[in-house]
Amino acid sequence: MERAEAPGQGQRGRVSDVPRATERGQRRRSESRRIGNVVIVERATDPLAPYGVRKLTLLGIAFALIVCAALAWITIAEFFDHGVYTAATLQEQVDAPVLAVVPSSRTAQLRRLSRRTPTFESIG
Amino acid sequence: MMPHVTTPPVELSLEAVIDRDTTIARPRPLGRRAWFETDESYRKAALFVSKMVAEGRRSLLFCSARRREGTTTAVLSLAHQLQDGYGLRPLVIELNRRKPAMAKLFKLDPTPTLSDALDGVRPASECVQTTASGLSVIAGAPGRAAHPRLASGLKRVLAEVEYSFDVVLIDAPPILKHADAIIAGTIVSRLILVVEAGRTNHEVLERVKRELSPEDIRIAGTLLVKQKRFIPRWIDWWFAR
Numbered sequence: 001m002e003r004a005e006a007p008g009q010g011q012r013g014r015v016s017d018v019p020r021a022t023e024r025g026q027r028r029r030s031e032s033r034r035i036g037n038v039v040i041v042e043r044a045t046d047p048l049a050p051y052g053v054r055k056l057t058l059l060g061i062a063f064a065l066i067v068c069a070a071l072a073w074i075t076i077a078e079f080f081d082h083g084v085y086t087a088a089t090l091q092e093q094v095d096a097p098v099l100a101v102v103p104s105s106r107t108a109q110l111r112r113l114s115r116r117t118p119t120f121e122s123i124g
Numbered sequence: 125m126m127p128h129v130t131t132p133p134v135e136l137s138l139e140a141v142i143d144r145d146t147t148i149a150r151p152r153p154l155g156r157r158a159w160f161e162t163d164e165s166y167r168k169a170a171l172f173v174s175k176m177v178a179e180g181r182r183s184l185l186f187c188s189a190r191r192r193e194g195t196t197t198a199v200l201s202l203a204h205q206l207q208d209g210y211g212l213r214p215l216v217i218e219l220n221r222r223k224p225a226m227a228k229l230f231k232l233d234p235t236p237t238l239s240d241a242l243d244g245v246r247p248a249s250e251c252v253q254t255t256a257s258g259l260s261v262i263a264g265a266p267g268r269a270a271h272p273r274l275a276s277g278l279k280r281v282l283a284e285v286e287y288s289f290d291v292v293l294i295d296a297p298p299i300l301k302h303a304d305a306i307i308a309g310t311i312v313s314r315l316i317l318v319v320e321a322g323r324t325n326h327e328v329l330e331r332v333k334r335e336l337s338p339e340d341i342r343i344a345g346t347l348l349v350k351q352k353r354f355i356p357r358w359i360d361w362w363f364a365r
Contacts, residue, residue, distance in 0.1 A: 094317065101348045
């Protein structure tokens with residue numbers, strides 16, 4: 001079934017069909033040429049493991065570093081600390097007997113002594 | 125219904141009443157382990173001092189190398205232990221003129237001080253005050269200037285009080301800060317050095333020894349105070365089993 005053409009329309013269409021077809025062909029050729037230079041090197045795959053160092057390893061390294069730093073700190077502090085801590089050291093240093101070793105008390109000892117109540121021995 | 129039972133009144137002897145009242149009045153640590161340990165340590169030191177008293181050495185000089193090591197606390201605790209545990213009559217003389225603490229601490233009369241006794245303004249026996257706990261004390265006088273006749277004055281004061289008291293404990297200022305301790309050391313040649321654990325170091329102790337040696341002052345003993353516990357008690361207990 002042929003489509004009825006409007007008068008004067010068929011002639012104009014025929015004349016303009018040639019450049020349009022050429023243009024289309026050229027575009028197709030150029031597109032095929034452009035696509036042709038792309039090569040798939042490797043197909044994308046899902047990663048098996050996350051990129052970088054594992055968290056556990058990082059934590060382990062950090063812990064080891066902290067331990068090393070703490071040991072270094074203790075060594076340096078111990079090297080420079082000449083304080084007297086024990087009765088044996090004090091006796092050796094002063095060459096006198098240590099009468100008593102009094103433990104540290106959190107409460108103020110002096111204030112406690114001032115509030116001390118009189119005993120029977122002190123009264124009589 | 126329960127029958128009403130009346131308990132007969134218990135007749136207490138005089139000794140029992142005294143013993144009961146003494147037990148009430150005596151300060152007990154009551155579960156405070158630190159206090160208990162502190163008291164026990166001072167009891168040990170008091171034993172040593174009581175032996176010295178028995179040998180005839182009746183005055184002792186207490187001092188530390190530097191300030192705030194706990195000399196006053198040590199002297200007062202020791203005096204209490206000598207009084208309560210050994211039945212001695214101690215007298216505490218506060219020689220510290222820079223920061224005298226006893227008058228304020230025990231709310232004593234600030235007028236009769238050691239300075240009066242040293243100057244001869246009052247007899248030493250009049251300067252002795254008794255604290256609420258029954259301890260005899262000669263409080264120090266605040267003042268920046270050094271006492272001009274400290275040695276002779278102290279000698280006279282000691283001679284005055286030694287018949288009234290069994291033992292005289294002198295709370296002296298730090299050796300490395302003031303010369304008063306050295307001057308007093310020439311009169312009272314037996315010195316007890318109070319050492320704060322961890323704070324006082326070898327160099328300081330060497331300096332103290334160097335300061336004392338020209339005056340021929342002998343360190344009769346030391347007290348290691350404020351010793352901190354680094355290892356928990358339960359570990360000690362575990363290994364001591």
